[in-house]
Amino acid sequence: MTGGARTSPVERRLLAAAVRLFAEHGFDGVSVQQIVEAAQVTKGGLYHYFDSKQDLLHEIYRSLIGRQLADLERILAAGLDPAATVRAVIRELVTSTAEHIDEAQVFAREMHRLDPDRLAAVRADRRRYHVAFREVVERGQREGVFAKVAPAETVTLVVFGMVNEMPRWYRADGRKPAAAFAEEVADLILAGLRPS
């Protein structure tokens, strides 16, 4: 469920080819034949690992959210205070999204093409992340280290909006490294949450 299992070279070649082709031509604009040719794999090879083109799309996302959920668990397990947790989560989300910006872009555009079961699984993963972040903000507000300037749900929607929009503007060769951008966003959000 949370990624890490797709470790064979053939699977990795197929996923990399699919990401590149979907990013360039869209999910509908790419055939299974084009994917296997780009990956230099036979159709039999593809169907050994993946049920369908939909399955490839789902796996592109699972490998990304899987890594992100594992990092989230690690951050939460560290037992930092709410402000340090918020900063660590923003840093991790922004940098992992930047490192996998093609996957994030394909997913933002094509997520609605998943069948209902896969879409429900993806939404559940996103929801887990969303709720975990919101709970950190709620805890900070309850303990008085964060101001109740806005509901924790709204703070969460602002942070995830920023992350999910990164594929539209982030370029690996752009002027600002993702890590620096993450610190600036954390500074802004934590200043907004600072008790007056």
Add this chain to the structure above:
Amino acid sequence: MTGGARTSPVERRLLAAAVRLFAEHGFDGVSVQQIVEAAQVTKGGLYHYFDSKQDLLHEIYRSLIGRQLADLERILAAGLDPAATVRAVIRELVTSTAEHIDEAQVFAREMHRLDPDRLAAVRADRRRYHVAFREVVERGQREGVFAKVAPAETVTLVVFGMVNEMPRWYRADGRKPAAAFAEEVADLILAGLRPS
């Protein structure tokens, strides 16, 4: 360029049908024939007003950004202070996006399908809005009414990320009215920008 011209009932029927069908089936999944049938217009009627399916997609966006740019001009012309301007822009963007959430969703998913010329025109419109907002934040930071907690560009990316992600979660029949959400976001951003 900035909308307002598409006022005939036939054009409005065609645009409404195209938005609905694109939202449900995606741009590639909808034929011109399906659009004219849903709008109860002949193909000749469609081609009298629109060059192509691409032209319809472009017009869906132009009518939304056109309204938003006109509202922005009105807000800027009012000569409010930077904090009141930031609040007014966030309020306007959030509520107009909520009112046209299907158009915003189609656009978020299908914008990359526009041909290069139309895509360039759309990007220029978005850029105008982005730069105008960033300049308001820069002015506040220069005048000392906003803290330099983060670069104005980063503040702008956070605000527009939140707006552009609304199609993923906003529901007209949801628990929170868009206007209330807009005030909460403005409270958070302005608290973040408050000089300490």
